[in-house]
Amino acid sequence: MAILYGSETGTAEEIAIELEDMARRLHYQTKMDEMDSFKLSDLLKVSLVVFVTSTTGQGDMPTNTLNFWKNLRREKLNNSNCLGSVKFAIFGLGDSGYRKFNWAARKLQVRLVQLGATEFFRAAEADERHNNGIDSIYLPWKEEFRAALLDKYPLPEGTAPIPDDQLLPPKYSVRVSPTMEPFPPDKSATQSALYSHVDNPAPLSQRRFEYNERQDASFPSWEARADSSWELRTGDSVDTLDKNNVLKDHPSKYLLEKPREIMRYTPPPTRLAIPHGYHVKVIDNSRVTPFDHWQDVRHIAFGVSGGKKTITYIEGLLGQAVLSIYPKNYPEDVQELITLMDWTEIADKPLEMAYKPRRLLAREDGEPSTLRDVLTHNLDITAIPKRNFIRELAFFTDNPDEIERLREFLLPGNEQEFYDYTSRPRRTILELLSDFPGVKIPVDRVLDLFPIIRHRDFSVCNGGESLTKNPHKIKAPNGVLEVFPVRIEILAALVEYKTIIRKPRQGLCSRYLKHLEPGTELTVGISPARGRNVMMPFPKAVERPLIAVATGTGIAPIRALIQERKQLEKDHDIGETILFFGCRNKKKDYHFGGEWGPIDGLRVFPCFSRDDPPEVAADKWERPIKTELEEDIEFGLVMDPDLDKGKRYVQNEIRARAKEVGKLMRKGPIVAVCGSAGKMPVAVRKAFVDVLVGEGVVKDEGEGERWLEHKVIYWEDTW
Numbered sequence: 273m274a275i276l277y278g279s280e281t282g283t284a285e286e287i288a289i290e291l292e293d294m295a296r297r298l299h300y301q302t303k304m305d306e307m308d309s310f311k312l313s314d315l316l317k318v319s320l321v322v323f324v325t326s327t328t329g330q331g332d333m334p335t336n337t338l339n340f341w342k343n344l345r346r347e348k349l350n351n352s353n354c355l356g357s358v359k360f361a362i363f364g365l366g367d368s369g370y371r372k373f374n375w376a377a378r379k380l381q382v383r384l385v386q387l388g389a390t391e392f393f394r395a396a397e398a399d400e401r402h403n404n405g406i407d408s409i410y411l412p413w414k415e416e417f418r419a420a421l422l423d424k425y426p427l428p429e430g431t432a433p434i435p436d437d438q439l440l441p442p443k444y445s446v447r448v449s450p451t452m453e454p455f456p457p458d459k460s461a462t463q464s465a466l467y468s469h470v471d472n473p474a475p476l477s478q479r480r481f482e483y484n485e486r487q488d489a490s491f492p493s494w495e496a497r498a499d500s501s502w503e504l505r506t507g508d509s510v511d512t513l514d515k516n517n518v519l520k521d522h523p524s525k526y527l528l529e530k531p532r533e534i535m536r537y538t539p540p541p542t543r544l545a546i547p548h549g550y551h552v553k554v555i556d557n558s559r560v561t562p563f564d565h566w567q568d569v570r571h572i573a574f575g576v577s578g579g580k581k582t583i584t585y586i587e588g589l590l591g592q593a594v595l596s597i598y599p600k601n602y603p604e605d606v607q608e609l610i611t612l613m614d615w616t617e618i619a620d621k622p623l624e625m626a627y628k629p630r631r632l633l634a635r636e637d638g639e640p641s642t643l644r645d646v647l648t649h650n651l652d653i654t655a656i657p658k659r660n661f662i663r664e665l666a667f668f669t670d671n672p673d674e675i676e677r678l679r680e681f682l683l684p685g686n687e688q689e690f691y692d693y694t695s696r697p698r699r700t701i702l703e704l705l706s707d708f709p710g711v712k713i714p715v716d717r718v719l720d721l722f723p724i725i726r727h728r729d730f731s732v733c734n735g736g737e738s739l740t741k742n743p744h745k746i747k748a749p750n751g752v753l754e755v756f757p758v759r760i761e762i763l764a765a766l767v768e769y770k771t772i773i774r775k776p777r778q779g780l781c782s783r784y785l786k787h788l789e790p791g792t793e794l795t796v797g798i799s800p801a802r803g804r805n806v807m808m809p810f811p812k813a814v815e816r817p818l819i820a821v822a823t824g825t826g827i828a829p830i831r832a833l834i835q836e837r838k839q840l841e842k843d844h845d846i847g848e849t850i851l852f853f854g855c856r857n858k859k860k861d862y863h864f865g866g867e868w869g870p871i872d873g874l875r876v877f878p879c880f881s882r883d884d885p886p887e888v889a890a891d892k893w894e895r896p897i898k899t900e901l902e903e904d905i906e907f908g909l910v911m912d913p914d915l916d917k918g919k920r921y922v923q924n925e926i927r928a929r930a931k932e933v934g935k936l937m938r939k940g941p942i943v944a945v946c947g948s949a950g951k952m953p954v955a956v957r958k959a960f961v962d963v964l965v966g967e968g969v970v971k972d973e974g975e976g977e978r979w980l981e982h983k984v985i986y987w988e989d990t991w
């Protein structure tokens with residue numbers, strides 16, 4: 273059975289891992305990987321294929337499916353019945369707050385059937401918005417799916433499924449190198465004392481040579497050699513804790529009064545071999561919201577070194593680029609885990625990883641990673657523990673109480689307890705492990721158990737001249753002036769909460785960004801933003817008017833776009849631009865508000881939801897407040913029923929400026945909507961349709977929708 277997933281932030285991947293575990297227990301030989309690791313012809317080699325895919329963007333396929341999807345859609349396959357022998361099942365993950373709910377799974381299903389494949393079990397569409405999230409659909413589906421497998425493909429006589437309380441062999445192969453001495457300490461880490469006993473180790477070059485020899489010798493599996501096409505791309509990906517739209521509790525409830533104490537040590541700067549990575553240095557990291565504001569928003573600037581090629585590449589992105597940050601764990605957390613697991617003896621010895629997960633990045637300097645390296649740079653030890661993790665832990669403790677407690681979390685009917693222990697307080701893996709001191713994870717299970725750190729993508733918030741106009745200079749600690757020909761900026765809202773267990777919480781990436789000091793060197797990914805092609809059929813698009821709608825940090829890509837259009841002014845007639853920007857307070861989170869004045873042809877309509885008197889917002893189109901509030905309360909977004917009464921929102925402002933918007937709409941503008949997902953993009957689209965009807969551009973709502981679909985470049989970037 274092949275289990276192929278498409279996942280941006282790891283949820284679908286977790287489901288795939290669970291399904292593989294289930295299949296292995298039914299004695300299936302399995303191959304679980306991202307869709308892009310599979311060729312179409314590989315599908316013909318397996319008996320059953322299970323696809324697990326989330327939907328991303330606006331009804332888009334996840335990044336790690338794009339090659340597979342492109343192959344599947346090749347025109348020459350039409351009517352070929354080329355997948356006639358393939359039997360498949362699909363599990364889709366989505367969020368019903370998006371207009372194109374579960375579209376990736378639906379598109380995939382339709383195409384597979386078109387090409388002759390047979391669906392051997394019913395497809396499912398799970399919804400992140402459901403009370404128990406994806407699980408409400410997934411858990412019953414999995415049980416039925418298992419029963420269907422046993423029914424249609426019964427086990428041979430005398431063979432029983434492998435029970436859940438029996439440990440399966442590890443999937444990945446990792447061990448501490450048996451002959452090699454520990455490597456000399458990484459000066460920036462906090463490990464020097466550990467090496468005081470090491471006398472005259474063999475020279476590094478010799479040890480590296482021996483190590484490589486062994487690695488090569490034990491590298492035969494086709495999985496290990498499978499193509500790494502994913503490495504050629506980077507995609508939109510969000511660390512769960514950093515993803516504020518899925519958090520069920522309103523931030524104000526768990527507001528941190530004081531910033532978290534700065535860690536004594538920041539992560540070591542060791543670089544990873546990040547696909548298409550760029551070496552950058554932090555030039556500036558400033559908080560742009562006042563300290564009494566609930567949210568810490570950072571404007572971070574990076575200097576990109578590199579020659580003409582880099583500059584051309586970045587300029588070629590036309591202000592619509594995405595910068596991927598690969599966060600790291602903190603040395604103190606890593607040390608805590610090492611101590612908890614009794615790994616002190618082996619933590620700094622090189623590892624041999626004959627078969628490692630595809631996403632696990634090696635060190636850029638070619639040195640073999642130690643366990644400490646892997647725990648610092650690769651494995652997410654502060655992620656919220658998932659079911660797979662907890663299930664496996666029960667095998668690694670001798671304490672019967674711990675075994676019982678761990679297994680209890682997973683019993684059918686205990687989903688709420690599981691959620692209350694893990695996601696609700698956003699408990700970390702590290703905390704879970706300190707709650708279960710009897711658990712000692714063997715090192716050969718490390719790669720199977722811990723999730724891999726995901727990069728997080730940020731829209732680059734500058735464009736045009738500001739990318740390259742003036743070389744950026746900063747003084748290195750040794751006094752030498754360094755020059756960076758390219759400057760890239762991002763605007764990052766850090767996620768910090770105090771949860772119901774009263775502990776401060778930060779997303780892994782938020783914490784990493786918060787403490788990024790100017791001068792820090794790192795490797796980042798820089799790639800085109802999703803949907804950029806729609807946005808920039810260059811040069812025609814710049815001549816169209818731009819109606820931009822942004823809330824909060826959604827202003828980032830819009831600012832880049834506005835700067836980009838500004839630069840093109842010399843050679844093109846740039847269309848008019850209007851910007852509706854929504855935030856809470858003029859003085860607190862009106863990001864870049866001070867910049868708009870001098871830009872010709874741009875008009876900005878800010879909407880401060882907490883500043884303006886209610887009568888400004890009230891207009892005849894306002895949707896009944898009650899219904900919105902009921903929705904909000906249901907999703908735990910609003911704590912105080914009066915909180916949102918009579919506020920000024922972008923959708924109201926669009927209606928209030930109907931004449932102007934209607935006029936631009938007739939010219940077939942670009943409409944860009946950026947900010948948090950959920951109600952905002954829906955309400956904004958509805959407002960545009962109302963304006964189209966109200967201004968007589970179209971007759972009715974249906975025609976209004978079609979106008980937005982066909983006459984307008986409608987680009988949403990919401991998360």
Ligand SMILES: Cc1cc2nc3c(=O)[nH]c(=O)nc-3n(C[C@H](O)[C@H](O)[C@H](O)COP(=O)(O)O)c2cc1C
Pocket residue numbers: 278279280281282283284285326327328329330331332334365366367368370371372373374375400406508510515990991
């Ligand atoms: C930026 C972003 C865009 C999304 N777009 C859609 C969408 O268009 N349709 C949908 O049903 N779900 C959408 N979702 C919801 C995800 O599919 C859902 O959260 C899923 O559980 C994520 O799984 P993953 O972590 O494997 O990617 C989106 C989520 C994000 C963060």
